[in-house]
Amino acid sequence: MTLRKPVTPTPLKRVSPVPTDIEIAQAATLKPIAQLAEEIGILPEELELYGPYKAKVKLSILERLKDVPNGQYIDVTAITPTPLGEGKTTTTVGLSQALGAHLGYSVFTCIRQPSQGPTFGIKGGAAGGGYSQVIPMEEFNLHLTGDIHAITAANNLLAAAIDARILHEAGATDEQLFNRLCPPDKNGKRRFAPGLLGRLRKLGIDKTDPNELTPEERSKLVRLDIDPTTITWRRVLDTSDRFLRGIVIGKGPEEAGFERETGFDITVASELMAILALTTSLRDMRERIGRMVVAVSRSGEPITAEDLGVAGALTVLMKDTIKPNLMQTLEGTPVFVHAGPFANIAHGNSSIIADQIALKLADFVVTESGFGSDIGMEKFFDIKCRYSGLLPSVVVLVATVRALKMHGGGPKVVAGKPLDPAYTDENLPLLKEGLANLIHHIHIVRKFGIPVVVAINRFHTDTPAELELIRDAAIQAGAEDAVVSRHWELGGEGAIELAEAVVRASQKPRKFQFLYPLEMSIKEKIETIAREIYGADGVDYSPEAEKQIEEYTRMGFDHLPICVAKTHLSLSADPNLKGVPKGFRLPVREIRASVGAGFLYPLIGKMSTMPGLPTRPAFFEIDIDPETEKIIGLS
Structure with missing residues (x-):
């Protein structure tokens, strides 16, 4: 079987206006997962079926493909988001659909399995949205294969x-x-x-x-x-x-x-x-x-x-979890859904194993790191790439008009409440004030020596003047390109220009480097991240954190990389400080050791490792039709 042959695309059944995510997903045509596996070069004996539309892939495939060169490795990240999220997963899926279903490349998407905490809490599902989704989305957002x-x-x-x-x-x-x-x-x-x-x-x-x-x-x-x-x-x-x-x-x-x-x-x-x-x-x-x-x-x-x-x-309890879960996008391109660490608490990236397998099977592997470049992407580079040895080719940085207006001083954005007119009406001065956040994130990516393409995730209220203002600022700040993308509305067709920009950027020279060497002390590593990534003036340690640093150093854990647990809603430790805050210090409350995983994680400020439910959780909308057995209300 010839490797790196593009899959047969699944035509979209687009409707205007765009229906809800779950309505789109339930109306979709799904390939049998065994057919998709055959199209991408996975042998039947390397597949474990979990029903007709999802499967696990055995690690034996890595031995068979060990001499096959890797494809290009793309990471999708974002600016500092609003509480609504800026469509990073949707962009990841849309970019993959454009590459695989429209430009003729073989492509693999690698993303995390969502936690049921946010699914039933404040965020809802994480399968993408609109016409750029992973399906079956109900199974993706719920138990999947039980990992x-x-x-x-x-x-x-x-x-x-x-x-x-x-x-x-x-x-x-x-x-x-x-x-x-x-x-x-x-x-x-x-x-x-x-x-x-x-x-x-x-x-x-x-x-x-x-x-x-x-x-x-x-x-x-x-x-x-x-x-x-x-x-x-x-x-x-x-x-x-x-x-x-x-x-x-x-x-x-x-x-x-x-x-x-x-x-x-x-x-x-x-x-x-x-x-x-x-x-x-x-x-x-x-x-x-x-x-x-x-x-x-x-x-x-x-x-x-x-x-x-x-x-x-x-x-023994986890022996089956190590096998990546194979699914598909709405346009029939392959997806690995594997592992699900939070990015603001843990390192926020899908599995190394899924990436390793995908890179042997595809020209392009599009993965996603959680939240902004200061959170998931920094950990993608300094933790995940350090352990995998895989070198990224391009970073796609997702930005939206509404998020940049928020960083320019716009009214508070609250999940579940209508947006203020400042976000839906043209407001170039407000947008211009917020561009500093985009520029800061571009500079973060460039610190690691990787080309960056800005994806402007377009909403229908965005105006041409606003989109052009973002594009100009991004290119002046050092981005290889800045492209308006309409993948939510149009699927892969709406991300073709973005995909072409990513392909061009993947051919550019890169000189990847880690932010810090492991030989640095614990404090030196924390302070390097605080200064170089967040822009902090310094770090303050609680007495408990000081004691933990001394103890971990005595035990020989000081050589481990750092996984900072902090809010994703600001570059600082205060979620209310938007834009590019200045004159702040990073408060380290305590430091925990994940020696088996291979990192130390400082807890910053009031960061909690157990979320709580809001007044009106997402589970209010979720139910099942007893007659059709269809799930309703997932988003």
């Missing part, structure tokens, strides 16, 4: 293992613990369970017979002596639930004396989700899971999932 549920189960098994270990160690002698963890069989023989082998290796004990262990070795093997005050591992749920941010556990009668304060994170902010996105093989995933640090012993030793003997079981 997020598997991560939730694995995460909470580890949480349970931590508290159970503390409880059982407290009530037993070393000998009793040894007998429970290495029980003799009916013939009096003992064996090391697989869950103990990692702990043995860490201790440097090279013995295969448990009976040969000295009393001191037995004690080190079975007694972790976790300090409960140092536990950093929290339980997770893929639901926005503010009342789980802080809880007390251990209130049952058998757990008296073991109560402690903890809390929940949303699943997509978990380290296991980050590991799924950054891993490169099943072996690598198993090793990363084993390295996850969950607490510290009373003697100052980092306690890992491997020490707890649960790393193997977690990998």
Whole structure:
């Protein structure tokens, strides 16, 4: 089968005015996923079907295609968005449809799986919109193939293992613990369970017979002596639930004396989700899971999932999640939907594995990093590309008239409320004031040595004069091109000019460079990001953060990259400061270590790792027609 052959496009059934997203998706013609797989060069034995329209792809494909050169690697990012979002996923899909269905290139889209927190909360779905969507959009936005549920189960098994270990160690002698963890069989023989082998290796004990262990070795093997005050591992749920941010556990009668304060994170902010996105093989995933640090012993030793003997079981729960999920756009081009880390909390990019496979199958791989270039794109470069070794070709920077007017001092934009006339009527002075935000983001991209094309996502209220003002400013700031795109209204046809600009830019020379070397200290790396990306005057650390930096440096974690968790609604830590704020400092509240994923993440200001539901959540609109079984209200 010839690789890099474009797929047979699926004709759009466009209607004017444009219907709702779900109406468009449900009226679409879907290719059987096995047909799409055949068109793009995936063999039947490399495919695991999940119904007729989605499938998982086995990692064995990478070995078969290892000698095939990679295609071009495109990242789609954005300026600082309004709370409504500026159509980044829609642009990603529209660009792919233009490349694959209209210009004759083979193309692959690689995006994240959305969390059900925002889907039922304030944002709604994340499959794109209008005539640039991933379908079936209901399955995309809901359970898909169960990856997020598997991560939730694995995460909470580890949480349970931590508290159970503390409880059982407290009530037993070393000998009793040894007998429970290495029980003799009916013939009096003992064996090391697989869950103990990692702990043995860490201790440097090279013995295969448990009976040969000295009393001191037995004690080190079975007694972790976790300090409960140092536990950093929290339980997770893929639901926005503010009342789980802080809880007390251990209130049952058998757990008296073991109560402690903890809390929940949303699943997509978990380290296991980050590991799924950054891993490169099943072996690598198993090793990363084993390295996850969950607490510290009373003697100052980092306690890992491997020490707890649960790393193997977690990998078993997640073994199918490592396979990317294959879907399609409205125009029949292929999409990998894989992993779903939040960008303002985690690193906000889809998986390395999906990109690796897609780059072997396509001329162009269009991926998306979460929120603005200061958030997801910086992490795409400094974390994802650092671990993948993949070099980006072009960055597409999405901008809208309404967002730039907001940054120019326009009225507050609130999700669910009508836009002020300032955003729907021509207002060139207001727009001109906001262009500084666009220029700042162009400069961020250029710091990494990558060509940038600005995609102006056009709304029907935008005027020619406003669009031309943005285009001129973008090119003067160093963009290779700035193109008005109408993909929401027209699908790939509306993004042809954008696609042509991206193809031209992909041929330009590039000199990619990371923002900082890993040899920098923790503070130096944080301060480089704060100064070079956000424009901060400096960084202020809480006493807790200072202590954590000292502890992580002692443990040897200071060589890890930095994943800043901060608001996406401003370049600063204050979501109310728009445009390009000046004279601010970055307040670091605490720093957490995701050692298995491979980064440290500072929490900035009031940043929360568990969202809450708004007064009128998106679930108010969602229901099902019992007669047709059609889902209604997803957007």
